[in-house]
Each structure stands twice: as C-alpha cells, then as structure tokens.
Amino acid sequence: MEKTNVQAVHDTLLEEFRRDERVMILGEDVGKRGGVFRVTEGFSEEFGTDRVLDTPLAESSIVGVAIGLALAGMRPIAEMQFADFSTPAFDQIVQEAARIRYRSNGQWGVPMVVRMPWGGGVRGGFYHSQSLEAFYAHVPGLKVVAPSTPRDITGMLRSAIRDEDPVIFLEHKATYRGVKGEVPEGDWTIPLGTAEVKREGTDITVFAYGLMLHHCLRAAEALAADGISAAVVDVRSLRPLDAATIVREARKTGKCLVVYEDNRLFGAGAEIAALIAEEAFDDLDAPVMRIGGPEAPAMPFNKPQEDAFMPSPELIGDKMRALAAY
Amino acid sequence: MWLIRAFEESVSELVGTGEVVGLVHVSIGQEASAVGVCDVLEARDRVYSGHRAHGHVLARGADPAAVMAELMGKAAGLCGGKGGSMHLVDVAHGVLEATGVVGGTIPLALGTALALRETEPGAVAVVFFGDGAVQTGYFHESLNIAALWKLPVLLVCENNGYAEFTPRSAHTPVERVTRHAETYGVDARTVDGNDVVAIREAASALVAPLRSGGGPALLECLTYRMRGHYEGDPAKYREASEVAEWKAKDPVRRFASGAVATGELSAEDAAACEAAARRAVAAAVSAARSAPFPAASALTEDVGG
Numbered sequence: 001m002e003k004t005n006v007q008a009v010h011d012t013l014l015e016e017f018r019r020d021e022r023v024m025i026l027g028e029d030v031g032k033r034g035g036v037f038r039v040t041e042g043f044s045e046e047f048g049t050d051r052v053l054d055t056p057l058a059e060s061s062i063v064g065v066a067i068g069l070a071l072a073g074m075r076p077i078a079e080m081q082f083a084d085f086s087t088p089a090f091d092q093i094v095q096e097a098a099r100i101r102y103r104s105n106g107q108w109g110v111p112m113v114v115r116m117p118w119g120g121g122v123r124g125g126f127y128h129s130q131s132l133e134a135f136y137a138h139v140p141g142l143k144v145v146a147p148s149t150p151r152d153i154t155g156m157l158r159s160a161i162r163d164e165d166p167v168i169f170l171e172h173k174a175t176y177r178g179v180k181g182e183v184p185e186g187d188w189t190i191p192l193g194t195a196e197v198k199r200e201g202t203d204i205t206v207f208a209y210g211l212m213l214h215h216c217l218r219a220a221e222a223l224a225a226d227g228i229s230a231a232v233v234d235v236r237s238l239r240p241l242d243a244a245t246i247v248r249e250a251r252k253t254g255k256c257l258v259v260y261e262d263n264r265l266f267g268a269g270a271e272i273a274a275l276i277a278e279e280a281f282d283d284l285d286a287p288v289m290r291i292g293g294p295e296a297p298a299m300p301f302n303k304p305q306e307d308a309f310m311p312s313p314e315l316i317g318d319k320m321r322a323l324a325a326y
Numbered sequence: 327m328w329l330i331r332a333f334e335e336s337v338s339e340l341v342g343t344g345e346v347v348g349l350v351h352v353s354i355g356q357e358a359s360a361v362g363v364c365d366v367l368e369a370r371d372r373v374y375s376g377h378r379a380h381g382h383v384l385a386r387g388a389d390p391a392a393v394m395a396e397l398m399g400k401a402a403g404l405c406g407g408k409g410g411s412m413h414l415v416d417v418a419h420g421v422l423e424a425t426g427v428v429g430g431t432i433p434l435a436l437g438t439a440l441a442l443r444e445t446e447p448g449a450v451a452v453v454f455f456g457d458g459a460v461q462t463g464y465f466h467e468s469l470n471i472a473a474l475w476k477l478p479v480l481l482v483c484e485n486n487g488y489a490e491f492t493p494r495s496a497h498t499p500v501e502r503v504t505r506h507a508e509t510y511g512v513d514a515r516t517v518d519g520n521d522v523v524a525i526r527e528a529a530s531a532l533v534a535p536l537r538s539g540g541g542p543a544l545l546e547c548l549t550y551r552m553r554g555h556y557e558g559d560p561a562k563y564r565e566a567s568e569v570a571e572w573k574a575k576d577p578v579r580r581f582a583s584g585a586v587a588t589g590e591l592s593a594e595d596a597a598a599c600e601a602a603a604r605r606a607v608a609a610a611v612s613a614a615r616s617a618p619f620p621a622a623s624a625l626t627e628d629v630g631g
Contacts, residue, residue, distance in 0.1 A: 050444060056474070061433040061467040068437020071422045072372065073445060076437070088463075095427050096434065098631065104415040105406030106628035108422070143631035165630035239631060 003183055006176035008150035009115075010039045011183075012157040013077070017047055019187075020075060023161060026053040026062055027079030027115075036081055037117060037176060059089040063114060067097050070112040075161060083118035083170065084130045097166040098141030112167075113160045118146075119172040119211055120261060121310045125301035131210075131262035131293070136168045137238040137271075143192050144239040146170040146209045150181040152236055155190030163192065172210040179214060193240035197249060201231030203324050205249050207272050208259040209235040212311060216259055219317035228324045238268050246272060247279040254285035255323050259316055261309075264292025286326035291319055327522060327578045328603035330357045330381040333390055336607045337380070337397060337411075341557040345615070346397050350411040351378040355520070355552030358577035359484045360385040362525025363452060363545065366533050367420075370446055372438050374431040374453040375424035377412045378484075382454050386419040390610035401620040402613075406628075408620075428489075429455060429462035432481065436472050439479035439541070450536045452480045458489030460503050472542035473510040480533055481544045484519065486551045491563055507544040519547030520577040523584075550575070 003011065016023050025040055031054035034041030044052040055062050059080060066076035080086040086093070093114060101109040120129035137144045143165060147156045153171070160167040198213065199220055208216045213234050220230035233249050235242070250256045256276050258269040273288040291311045299309050334354050340346040353360065360381035367373070367386070375382040383393055388404065396403025397411050404416050412426040422438065425431050435453035442449040459465055460483060472479050483503045487494050500506065507514035513535070517528045525547055532543035550572035554561035561569075582600075585591035 053475075056467065056470060058463075058467040058471070060463065061436070061471055064430075064433025064464070064468075065437035065440065065471065068374075068422075068434035068439070068451070069441045070437070071434065072438040072441030072451075074441045091427060091430065092433065096423070096425060096430055100415075100423060101630040102628050103405055103409050103413050104417065104423075104628075105404075105408055107405075107415060107417045109630055139631075140626075141630050167631070 001183060002180055003150050004177050005148065005150055005153055005171065005179045006037055006039060008153040008183060009157065009171060010041065012154045013039060014043070016158065016161045017043065017051065022073065022075040023077065024051045024053065024069065024074055025077040025079060026055050026066060028055060028057055028081045030054060030079055035079065059085050060092050063089040063092040063097065066112050066114070067092060067100070067110050070110045071108065075111055077113045077115060077161065080114060080116045082128050083116035083132050084127045086114070086116055086132060090135070093136065093142070093166070093168070094139050098139045101165060102141055109164045110166045111164050113169050114166065115169045115171065117173045117176070118170045119174055120299045120306065121174040121211060123301065123303070123306065124173070124299070126298040129299035131260070133170055133238055134262055134267050137268055141165070142239060143167040144170070145192055145237045146172065147236045148172050148175050148210050148213050148234070149179060150183045152190060152196070152234070154183050155188060156192060156236070158189045159192050162189070167192065170210070174211045175214065193237045193242055195236055195242035195245040196234045197231060198234045199230070199232040201229040201253065203229045203253060204255040204257060204320060205231040205233060205253045206257045206259060206320065207233045207235050207246065209238070210261065212259045212261055215311065215313045215316055218313045219320055222313070222317055223320055228321065230320055235272065241271065241275070243275055243279070246275060250276040250280040251283040254283045255326060256284070257289045257291065257319055257323050259291045259311055261293050261311060263295065264290060265295070267292050286323055289319060289323055291316060327357045327361050327581060328600045329390065329606060330360060330384050331578050332600070332603040332607040333384060333393070333610070334380055336611055338553065338557055340611070348410050350397065350557040351555065352553050352557060353378050353381040353551070355572065355576065356484055356486060356549045357381050358522035358525055358581070359482060359519050359547040359549060360454070362522045363480070363482055363529045365526050366530045367452065368449070369420065370449040372420045372422050372442065372449070372451045374422055374435045374451070375414070376428060376431060376455050376459065377424070377426050378456065379414045379424040380411070382424070383414045383416055383419070383421050386416065386421050388416045388419050388421065390606055391613040394610040394614040395617050398614050399619060400614055400617040402617040406620055429459035429464035431455070432459065432464045432468040435479050436468055436477055439472070439477040440475065443478055448537045450478045450480060450533055452482060454482045454484060456489065457483060457485040457487065457494055457503065458497065460506065461489070461497050466506070469506060469510050469512060473512050476541050478536040478541040480529070480536060481542065483544065483546045484549055485546050486549050488551060488555070490555045491559070503546040504544060512542055512544050514544035514546065516546040516548060519549030520575045520580060522577055522581050
C-alpha cells in the first residue's frame with residue numbers, strides 16, 4: 001500500500017512491537033503524546049507503559065538505559081526527539097554501545113536501535129535541523145543507516161530492530177510527510193549495509209541519501225528533458241558502506257557527483273568520493289565532484305539563509321550539467 | 327578479601343617489573359565494599375563497575391587467572407586481552423560492563439534493572455562507582471530515573487575521598503553522597519567502608535526490598551585508597567598522617583583479627599585462608615605469564631557494526 005515515510009516508521013514499529021514482545025521504546029514524549037512526530041501514537045495504550053516509556057529530558061540516560069536493557073535481553077529502541085539532541089548521548093553511543101562487543105571479545109553485543117529524526121529544510125533553526133551522520137558513521141561498532149523511502153524505511157527498520165548490534169537509524173524530517181511510496185505486504189527485510197540504484201542512467205552517476213536523494217531524483221528528471229541521462233544511487237547505509245555497489249555504479253559512467261546536506265568538509269560524502277577515487281580511478285572521466293553544506297556551524301532560521309544552506313534541486317541540476325559536459 | 331588483596335598486591339609488583347603495563351587502578355584498602363556487597367548477591371543478579379574493577383569482578387567469582395591474563399593483555403584474558411585493567415567484562419559471572427568513563431555505567435545498570443523487573447522478578451542490578459562519579463550528570467540523571475521508575479537497582483558509591491588526584495572538597499560542597507538520595511526519596515545508608523560485616527548487613531537490608539518490588543537504593547561506603555589513583559602515582563597530594571590513619575583501619579586485617587578475637591575463626595585458619603589466596607594468585611600469574619598474546623590479525627574481529 002502507499003504510505004508516507006512517517007507512516008512507514010509508525011507501521012513498522014507497530015508490527016515489530018506485535019511480533020516480538022522484547023521490543024520496547026523509550027524517549028521524550030513517546031508515551032501518551034505518541035512522540036512529537038506521532039510515530040508511537042497509540043502505542044502506550046496497546047503495549048502499556050512497561051514497553052513504551054516516557055523519559056526525562058536526559059538523552060545520555062535514555063541511551064544508557066537502553067544499553068542496559070539490551071544487555072539484559074530486551075530489544076530497546078531509544079528515540080532521540082531530534083538528532084540534534086543526541087549529542088548528550090554521544091558518550092553512551094560511542095564509548096559504550098559501539099564498543100561493548102569488541103571490548104567483551106564477542107561475549108556480548110548491544111541489540112539496540114537509536115532513532116534520530118535529522119536534517120534541515122524545515123525551518124527548525126540551529127537545534128532542529130542538523131545532520132550528524134558523519135559523527136556516528138566514523139565509529140566502528142555502530143551501524144548507521146539513512147533510508148528515505150517508505151519501502152526502504154520499512155525493510156531497514158525491521159533489520160535494525162532484529163540486528164544484534166547497535167544501529168543508528170536516521171529519519172529525514174523533511175521527507176516524513178513529503179515522500180510517499182508503495183510498501184509491499186509481507187515480512188521482508190532489506191539488509192543493512194546495502195545501497196540501491198534508484199534511477200538508471202548512462203552519462204553521470206549521482207550518489208545521495210536522505211532528502212538529497214529526492215532532490216537528485218528530481219534534478220535527474222529535469223536533465224532527462226535535455227538529453228542527459230543521470231543515474232542516481234541511494235547510498236542509504238553509511239556504515240557499513242556498500243562499497244561494491246558504489247564502485248560498480250561509479251565505473252559505469254566514470255562521472256560521479258556526491259550530494260549531501262551535512263557540512264561538506266569531512267562529511268560522509270568525502271568518504272564516498274575517496275572510495276570512488278581509490279577504487280574506480282581507471283574508469284573515471286572527470287574528477288569526483290561534491291555538493292555539501294556550507295562552512296556554517298548550524299542551520300540559520302531565516303528563510304534566505306536556510307535555503308542557501310540546503311543544496312537545492314536547481315543547484316544540483318547545474319552541477320550535474322557541468323559534470324556531464326566535463 | 328584476601329584473594330583481592332593478594333591479587334592486587336601481585337598486580338602492583340607486576341607493574342613494577344613491567345609485566346603488567348598500562349593504566350592500572352588497584353583497590354587496595356577498598357576491598358570490603360566489593361566483598362560485602364557481592365556476598366549478598368545471587369547468580370541471577372547483574373553487576374556493573376568502573377575503572378577500579380578488579381575487586382568487583384573477583385568478588386563475583388571470576389577466574390583470577392583470566393583476570394590476570396586480561397591485565398597482561400593475553401588472549402586467555404576475560405576480554406581476550408582487548409580491555410586490560412579498566413574494562414573487565416565477565417558475562418558468565420554477571421559482570422556486564424566496566425568502563426573507563428567515570429559514571430558511564432550507571433544508566434546501564436538502570437536499564438538492566440528495568441529489564442530484570444519484567445523478565446527475572448527478584449533479581450537486582452548493582453553498579454559500583456566512586457565519589458568522583460557523583461559529580462557527573464550520569465549520577466544525577468540516573469538517581470532521578472531510578473527513583474521515578476522504582477527500579478531494582480543498588481547504587482554503590484565507594485567514597486574514598488579522592489576523585490583521581492584531587493580531594494572531594496575541591497569537587498563538591500556536598501560531603502555525604504546519601505544527601506543526594508534524600509532529594510529523590512531514595513533509601514540510602516552510609517557505612518564504614520572498611521568494615522565488611524557492616525557493609526554486608528547494610529547491603530542485605532537495602533537489597534531485600536529490591537527483590538520484592540521496591541527500589542532503588544544507595545549504599546555509600548566511606549573508605550580509602552591505600553595506593554595512588556593509578557599504579558605509579560606517587561600520591562604526594564596526601565598527608566602521610568592521613569595514609570597512616572587509614573592504614574590502621576585496613577579492612578582485610580581488621581576482619582581477620584576481629585574474627586579471630588571473637589573466636590569465629592582460628593588464627594591458623596586465618597593464616598591458611600591468606601596462604602591459599604596467595605597460592606591461587608601465584609598460580610594465576612604463572613598461567614597468565616605463559617599464555618600467548620592474541621594474534622595481531624584478530625584486531626578487527628568482534629567489531630559488530
């Protein structure tokens with residue numbers, strides 16, 4: 001059936017709660033309020049407050065408690081109300097959750113999902129707009145995924161909840177209600193660590209995830225009218241990074257563009273570009289190009305500056321044309 | 327207590343000879359809290375610790391040879407030699423995690439207590455930490471949540487008066503950790519942390535309600551670190567008189583001489599216990615010494631994500 005991204009999050013969580021009674025969620029306002037994005041609406045009524053826990057506004061403890069739950073056999077989902085608020089939990093995520101399997105020499109893992117609504121373009125200002133994926137994707141021991149279609153969210157959230165290790169599950173806020181799509185029936189999953197070609201093309205290849213994926217698809221559509229054929233690859237998993245798919249698709253056209261809204265310097269797109277440069281060099285016909293966020297410490301609230309911060313389909317289209325003409 | 331004392335005196339010597347390297351924090355002088363608390367725990371209970379964890383792990387029944395091997399970085403160590411002194415994990419004995427980040431395991435114990443309440447009613451979670459951790463956000467966030475959710479968790483503060491190299495007075499105006507418990511309505515006791523019997527009694531009294539739906543509780547053990555913060559720390563920030571005063575309250579000797587004085591233990595049996603502990607540690611050192619290091623190629627195994 002067709003649904004929005006936020007509906008896909010809600011429905012998948014609901015199914016997983018019904019499938020496995022070890023699944024729990026804890027976070028700010030997730031109980032009676034149903035979360036600020038309503039993804040747990042009705043959960044506390046159906047599953048009770050033992051499995052749907054409203055917490056104090058203390059992210060480090062939300063994640064810390066979730067780790068302790070996971071170490072005692074539960075399948076906790078820790079909700080960060082906004083990814084921006086996950087920084088107080090950074091210590092627990094990076095220092096504890098990511099390392100427990102390694103430090104315990106495999107005795108012990110942390111089957112926990114940390115959900116984080118992320119990204120800009122929603123007039124959220126400094127602390128409701130951030131892209132933090134590079135911080136987490138830097139850490140071995142974590143899995144970091146950013147699916148942005150209802151089908152991908154469904155398949156990857158199922159995989160994340162059933163995974164034996166901690167998964168950072170990023171949900172782009174601007175796609176919550178803005179992106180709709182078909183979700184097949186049945187209990188299928190999409191493996192974490194897989195990219196997917198969302199649009200085939202022969203002239204250039206564009207790599208993106210989150211809201212930028214949809215901007216790139218729109219830009220590619222506009223370019224088709226001008227006779228430029230652009231492939232679009234949804235990276236959708238940053239750790240593990242699907243190097244095989246990325247390199248294979250890069251080789252096909254030899255002209256690659258990586259688009260991400262996080263700060264361009266040291267962002268996930270830099271890793272993708274480096275991977276292509278290292279592994280597909282012989283097949284490249286142009287330097288790997290990137291579009292990323294500006295050198296501003298956070299997203300301004302006012303519209304002109306927020307618009308300037310976010311790569312637009314038009315800006316992406318211009319870069320794609322330049323790459324095709326290279 | 328003898329085992330922990332003998333183990334850590336041996337560790338201290340091995341640091342001196344270079345057989346144990348790295349940052350090593352021993353709990354000589356503080357053994358009573360590990361033993362007094364763990365003695366009232368059951369196999370189903372779960373324990374968390376911090377950077378000064380040798381005593382807690384041994385008190386839970388970990389194999390001294392596996393702990394020693396871990397401190398030497400050997401493959402036979404509790405964590406395959408990956409963790410070393412500060413990061414002991416022994417799932418088989420219910421020690422789920424110890425961390426080098428002060429206060430970092432306190433919220434984990436809450437989560438485990440929350441799960442145990444549903445899955446193994448009657449079991450409890452315990453977390454050991456020092457007075458330095460009491461000034462972290464973790465302690466205060468966790469005390470609030472544990473009280474709010476009435477979790478079966480026992481928070482054990484080994485209050486040795488020093489956070490790393492600096493006395494408590496430089497860290498907080500609040501002298502008694504139990505004062506914080508009052509704020510949140512948490513059942514709490516302060517005990518002589520060098521009196522293992524008193525600790526056992528207090529722990530028993532605090533744990534009993536946790537097993538029948540109550541909680542949380544906080545136990546503050548007033549004790550002293552006979553060594554520096556880490557092995558090699560000359561600890562010149564302390565007065566000799568202060569050290570001497572606490573040396574006279576040595577928890578191991580105090581328990582032994584007390585038990586001998588009351589006739590509960592003969593002097594011969596006391597000596598035999600101590601000798602047995604030293605033999606066990608010598609065997610552990612010998613086994614750890616001859617054990618191989620892990621292969622460098624195993625560096626990226628057991629990573630997970």
